[in-house]
Amino acid sequence: MTNYESSAKQIVNYVGGRKNISNLIHCSTRLRFSLVDFDQVNLNKLKNVDGVLNAVTNSGQCQVVVGNDVMEMYDAVTKLTGDLNNSDQTATKEKQGRKKQGWLHVVLDYMVAIFQPLIPAIAGGGVLRSFLMLFAMLGWMSEKSTLYQVLNFVGTAPVYFLPLLVAVTTAQKLRVNVLVAMSTVSALVLPDFVTAMGKGVNLLGVHLTNVDYSTQAFPAILAVFFYAGMEKLVTKYSPKAIRVFFVPMVSMAVTYLVTLVVLGPFGYYVGTGLTAVIMFLYQHFGFLAMALLAAALPIMVSTGMHKALYPYVLPTLSSVGHEMMYVPASLAHNMSESGMSFAVAVRTKDPKLRATALSAGISALFGITEPAVYGVTLQHKRAMGTVMASSFVGAGIIGLLGIKAFAPVGPGLASLSIFADKTDPSNLYKAIVMFFVSLLMSFVLGLFVWKDETTTDRDDDRQKDSEQSFGDEQLSTPVAGTVMPLSAVNDEVFSKGTLGKGVAVSPTQGKLVAPTDGTVMMVYKTGHALGMKTKGGSELLFHIGLDTVNLKGKYFTPKVKQGDKVKRGDTLIEFDLDKIKAAGYDPTTMMVVTNRGKEKLKFPRFNENTKPEFNNGNLNLANA
Numbered sequence: 374m375t376n377y378e379s380s381a382k383q384i385v386n387y388v389g390g391r392k393n394i395s396n397l398i399h400c401s402t403r404l405r406f407s408l409v410d411f412d413q414v415n416l417n418k419l420k421n422v423d424g425v426l427n428a429v430t431n432s433g434q435c436q437v438v439v440g441n442d443v444m445e446m447y448d449a450v451t452k453l454t455g456d457l458n459n460s461d462q463t464a465t466k467e468k469q470g471r472k473k474q475g476w477l478h479v480v481l482d483y484m485v486a487i488f489q490p491l492i493p494a495i496a497g498g499g500v501l502r503s504f505l506m507l508f509a510m511l512g513w514m515s516e517k518s519t520l521y522q523v524l525n526f527v528g529t530a531p532v533y534f535l536p537l538l539v540a541v542t543t544a545q546k547l548r549v550n551v552l553v554a555m556s557t558v559s560a561l562v563l564p565d566f567v568t569a570m571g572k573g574v575n576l577l578g579v580h581l582t583n584v585d586y587s588t589q590a591f592p593a594i595l596a597v598f599f600y601a602g603m604e605k606l607v608t609k610y611s612p613k614a615i616r617v618f619f620v621p622m623v624s625m626a627v628t629y630l631v632t633l634v635v636l637g638p639f640g641y642y643v644g645t646g647l648t649a650v651i652m653f654l655y656q657h658f659g660f661l662a663m664a665l666l667a668a669a670l671p672i673m674v675s676t677g678m679h680k681a682l683y684p685y686v687l688p689t690l691s692s693v694g695h696e697m698m699y700v701p702a703s704l705a706h707n708m709s710e711s712g713m714s715f716a717v718a719v720r721t722k723d724p725k726l727r728a729t730a731l732s733a734g735i736s737a738l739f740g741i742t743e744p745a746v747y748g749v750t751l752q753h754k755r756a757m758g759t760v761m762a763s764s765f766v767g768a769g770i771i772g773l774l775g776i777k778a779f780a781p782v783g784p785g786l787a788s789l790s791i792f793a794d795k796t797d798p799s800n801l802y803k804a805i806v807m808f809f810v811s812l813l814m815s816f817v818l819g820l821f822v823w824k825d826e827t828t829t830d831r832d833d834d835r836q837k838d839s840e841q842s843f844g845d846e847q848l849s850t851p852v853a854g855t856v857m858p859l860s861a862v863n864d865e866v867f868s869k870g871t872l873g874k875g876v877a878v879s880p881t882q883g884k885l886v887a888p889t890d891g892t893v894m895m896v897y898k899t900g901h902a903l904g905m906k907t908k909g910g911s912e913l914l915f916h917i918g919l920d921t922v923n924l925k926g927k928y929f930t931p932k933v934k935q936g937d938k939v940k941r942g943d944t945l946i947e948f949d950l951d952k953i954k955a956a957g958y959d960p961t962t963m964m965v966v967t968n969r970g971k972e973k974l975k976f977p978r979f980n981e982n983t984k985p986e987f988n989n990g991n992l993n994l995a996n997a
Contacts, residue, residue, distance in 0.1 A: 375424035375442060381449035383422045388435055389413030391454050398489060399447040402736070402743035405485065406435040412923040415957070417863050426729065427747035434485065440732065440744040486546040487594065488683045491538050494531040495687070499780025500788055502528035506779065507793035507801070516795075535687060536561060536586055536593035543597040549604050553621045557600055557628050558593045561586040561637065576630070582638040588688055591640035592632065599636060600628040647685050655698050660772025667702040667768030668761045671710070674746050686781045700778035700791070703740075704804065705767030707784055708811035709760045710745035711737035716819025717749055717756060723825060738812075740785025752865065759819050767811035774803045784808075848888040849941060851915055852962050854880040859963065864919050867963050872914065875965035883950035885915055885962065887939040896946075897922075900929030903945055904967070912968040917948055919959040928952045 385391060388406050396407035408414065414435050419428035424446060427438040439446045505525055508514040514521050531538065536558050544554035560566060567585070574581045586592055603624040611619045654662045673679040682699045689696045714734030718727050726749075733745035750756045777800055778784070780791040784804075792804035850856065855878065862868045862877050887905065894904040894912065901921040906912050917929070928949040933939060953960050 375445075377424070377442075377445050377449035378452075380422050380424045381446060381453055384419065384425070384437055384446075384450060385453050387415045387419045387422070388437075394454055396486075397447075397450065397454060398486070399443050402438060402440050402443055402741055404437040404439060404443065404447060404450060405489070406437070407486070408435055411435065415920075417919065417959075426744055427751070429747075438743055438747040440736065440748070483546060484683075487539060487542045488590075490542050490545075491531075491535075494538065495535075496780070496782045498528040498531040499690075499782050499791060503780045503782075503788070503790040503793055506795050507790040510793055510795045510798055510801070532687060532690065533587050534562065535588050535590055539590045539593040540597050543594050544601075547597065547601040549597070549601045550621065553604075553625060554597045554600050557625045557632075558596055560629055561592065561596075561632070576633060579634055581633055582641075584637055584641045586637065586641070589641055589644055590683075590687060591644040592637040593640075595636040595640045596628055596632040599631055600624055603627055644688050648689050651682075651685050651698055652689075655772075660769045663698060663702045663772035664765045664769035666698065667705045667709075667764035670703065670706040670764060671746055671750050671757060671760055674742055683781070690779070690781060695777040695779050695794075696781070697775065697777050700781065700784060701771045701776045701804075702764075702768045704776075704778075704784035704807060705771055705811045706760070706764040707737055707740055707742050708808055709763035709767060709815040710742045710750060711735075712763065712812045712815030712817075713756050713760050713819040714745045714749050716759075716816050717753075717823055720820060720823040721825055738786050740783035740788055742783070752869070754869075755822050755824065756819070759815060759822050763811060763815035763818060767807060767814060770810070771803075771807050774807070776800060776803050776807065848964075849886075850878060851885050851888050851945075851964050852878050852880040852917075853882040853884075854878045854962075857961075859965070862919070862961055862963060863959060867916070867965070873965045873967045875914075875963060877961050877963045880917075880950060880960055880962050883948045884944055885917060885946040885948070887941055887943045887945055888913070888964065889941050891939060893933045893935055893937045893939060893945070895935050896931045896933065899924070899926045900931045900946060900948075901926075903931070903933075905939065905945075910968075911966050914963075914965045914967050915945070916963045916965070917946065917960065918953055919961060921953065921958050921960075924953070924956065924958070928956075 384404070385394070388394060389408060389410060390413070393409050393413050394406055395409055398405050411430055414430065416428050416430070419425060419435075419437060424439060424442060425437055426440050429436050429438075437446075502525060505514065505521055505528065509516050509521065516522075537555055540555045540558035541551055544551040567587075570581065570583045573583070584592070604620060607620045607623045608616065611623075670679060679699075686696055686699050711734045714730045714737060717730040718734060721727050721730065729744075729748045733748045736742070737745040750760050776792060777794060777797075778791050779794065780788075782788045782791050784791065786808075789801070789805060789808060792801045794800040857877050857879065859870060859875050859877055860868050866872060867875075867877070885903070889907050891905045891907040891913075894906050896903050899922050901918060901924065902914065902916045904912065904914050921929075930947045932944045932947060939945065948960075950960055
């Protein structure tokens with residue numbers, strides 16, 4: 374059983390400590406840290422914390438994947454961090470930290486912070502409405518009954534008042550007065566205002582666009598961003614004696630007027646434009662577009678990019694009444710993740726992986742896929758291929774069947790009612806059939822495809838232990854030190870062979886040299902990595918250290934540039950080994966062949982009976 378207190382201490386430490394955390398929220402499976410300086414994060418150590426399935430930096434956040442125990446871990450972490458949301462100093466540091474990130478990370482950070490907290494309310498209301506529709510369809514409840522109508526009001530409210538909810542989360546993200554921001558946006562959905570807009574309103578000679586702002590997210594977001602700027606500006610020039618009422622009064626008035634004339638209509642057309650684009654893809658490419666979306670969902674979920682579809686899903690559900698793209702595609706993906714996880718649990722001989730896969734399969738069965746994505750799919754190429762293939766086929770069939778969803782909820786066993794359609798009972802029956810089709814298709818395919826990677830490696834070792842050459846080309850070691858197999862590298866990208874075959878060296882000297890004659894293809898601007906092409910056509914990637922890109926060039930001095938011809942033994946990069954170690958980085962250096970299928974190099978295999986040695990600078994294997 375996980376010791377949450379102990380794990381929480383390690384998590385806080387490995388994200389850079391309490392002072393490095395500017396904000397912390399959680400979703401159904403992940404702790405989401407907004408940090409001052411991402412360079413202080415130690416992802417490798419985070420991944421090894423008890424109770425942590427994986428750790429990544431995505432969407433402008435450090436995301437620690439915990440799985441079903443996320444609430445317990447969140448409570449343990451917050452006991453250590455205290456209140457993170459009311460510190461002006463922290464807000465300033467967070468802004469400074471964002472300058473180090475790309476614009477895409479910043480945008481995704483805001484998207485997640487604004488929409489992620491809304492999910493419990495919207496999902497709860499959506500599932501409640503779906504159950505009401507199911508009960509009405511089965512004849513268990515009358516739509517005209519008072520109970521039905523009252524509960525339907527509760528289920529409808531989160532989507533109808535979406536502008537108010539978005540105003541709250543946006544104001545929290547921008548750290549401005551939440552109640553004033555929400556009050557300003559709420560004026561957009563006042564019944565009297567809606568009635569007046571229907572009759573036509575001219576404001577200062579400008580005819581206002583008649584927009585129904587209920588269910589709309591983008592106008593509210595733009596309004597709060599503008600309000601945040603106004604609040605700071607007016608606060609700066611307002612006399613302190615009257616600041617308590619003068620700042621909100623002026624900020625609300627100006628923001629509301631600007632929103633009515635410019636921001637509101639613009640945000641409305643942005644939202645409807647996004648919806649129109651996605652609907653265009655569905656109408657013209659139909660099942661193929663849905664199949665491609667479902668196949669891409671493992672990557673989108675892992676990076677948080679699926680959150681970018683919420684601004685399309687919510688307005689579509691409110692305006693059209695149903696959604697036929699993202700949620701139905703998620704049904705195929707979620708069940709594919711579940712089926713593959715169960716297949717791994719049956720086939721694997723690794724007890725730790727079996728436990729992870731079983732737990733992940735159950736979570737995915739109920740619509741929570743992050744444990745499966747991070748714990749199984751992204752870790753193993755066979756699993757990834759199976760999930761993508763099953764998702765593609767399943768979603769394609771769903772698209773051909775025209776299955777509709779009526780709530781923005783991750784489809785799963787407990788939420789199949791979101792496909793209940795009182796005008797077309799067959800919609801639910803089709804969804805149930807595809808639930809089992811996608812689940813069983815992925816499970817059966819996974820049983821045939823899965824093979825433990827450790828077993829494969831051992832089989833290959835027995836067949837190729839005698840290989841002590843590099844085939845058509847003889848390479849010398851790129852750095853002096855102790856040679857090891859890539860599988861020993863503490864980075865899954867290299868250890869799983871994602872980039873290709875190769876070897877690693879624990880260096881004893883700070884000099885990377887050419888292992889053979891060739892041409893420099895590229896030199897990373899940070900100086901920690903270099904690519905070259907040998908005369909025999911093999912493309913080699915050299916990577917000095919793990920996560921050393923975070924050093925941003927410190928301690929690395931490239932001695933060549935792109936296009937240079939080099940001879941065996943020529944110095945490629947000099948690096949300060951001691952300072953890299955002192956900075957807390959693993960200096961292990963990797964040499965990988967990246968043009969798969971065209972390798973002319975045979976890399977040696979390592980097992981308990983062999984050990985690497987140096988012989989005049991050439992890499993050989995000697996019996997232990």
